[in-house]
Amino acid sequence: MLRLLIEPIVRAALLEDLGRAGDITSDAIVPEEAPIDAVIAARQPGVVAGLEAGLLAFELLDPRLSIELLCGDGSRVERGQRVARISGRARPVLAAERTALNLICRLSGVATATRSLVDAILGHKAKIVCTRKTTPGLRILEKEAVRLGGGANHRFGLDDAMLIKDNHVALAGGVGPALVRARAHAGHLVKIELEVDTLDQLAEALEHAVDAVLLDNMDPATLRRAVAMVGGRAVTEASGRITRETAPEIAAAGVDLISSGWITHSAPILDLGLDVE
DSSP states (O other): OOHHHHHHHHHHHHHHHHTTTOOHHHHHHSOTTOEEEEEEEESSOEEOOOHHHHHHHHHHHOTTOEEEESSOTTOEEOTTOEEEEEEEEHHHHHHHHHHHHHHHHHHHHHHHHHHHHHHHTTTSSOEEEOOSOOOTTOHHHHHHHHHHTTOBOOOSSTTTSEEEOHHHHHHHTSHHHHHHHHHHHOOTTOOEEEEESSHHHHHHHHTTTOSEEEEETOOHHHHHHHHHHHTTSSEEEEESSOOTTTHHHHHHTTOSEEEOSHHHHSOOOOOEEEEEO
């Protein structure tokens, strides 16, 4: 990822932690030129992500540090596996430690959660995609973590594409009026997706040549009927209550995409730590 995109995020996180006076604990206890040789290692198995952003925290505090990647973003790691080594002056390493680990643990958790769903639907054509249910300020990094976990990205923002949801339909006066207005407003490169709760809504949507349909909270039997109704005329996306247990049967219904907010908004962190050697 371009450094230009991630550096403001890392700088903001460092500023939040350093406050007005910096790391007063390390400044008091550790001599200014004291050396350190430290490693970041996984404390549980998973998929590592966020190394680029996390390690940037160390570099921003001291460009002279020696930073060695021991595995790449997107790698599966085992408990105890080392992912990076940092050597140089101790003070900046200790000052950046929590910011770096917050980013790496969070993003590795997203990648690991995504991979768990991707693995659950192996053998089916469906792709796991994320949503806009992301941590404010971290969307670009969390969506990259989804890709590193084997998933794909939905919209990055409200201006990427049109997604007509139930509130839009209610305010427009129905599925038909909402789609007519959307089509009249959309540029020639803008895709239009409609969220539907029922097969009747789906039938009406198909009359208006919609690009994609979000099949919300439908059981697998209804999803199979929906996919048959669409017949390849639009991209089909299943959403709602997606878990490792439910994903295989949903994928077996024949949908193109399975979207999950859980992989970004509720994924547990992957525990990694920094230890002095």
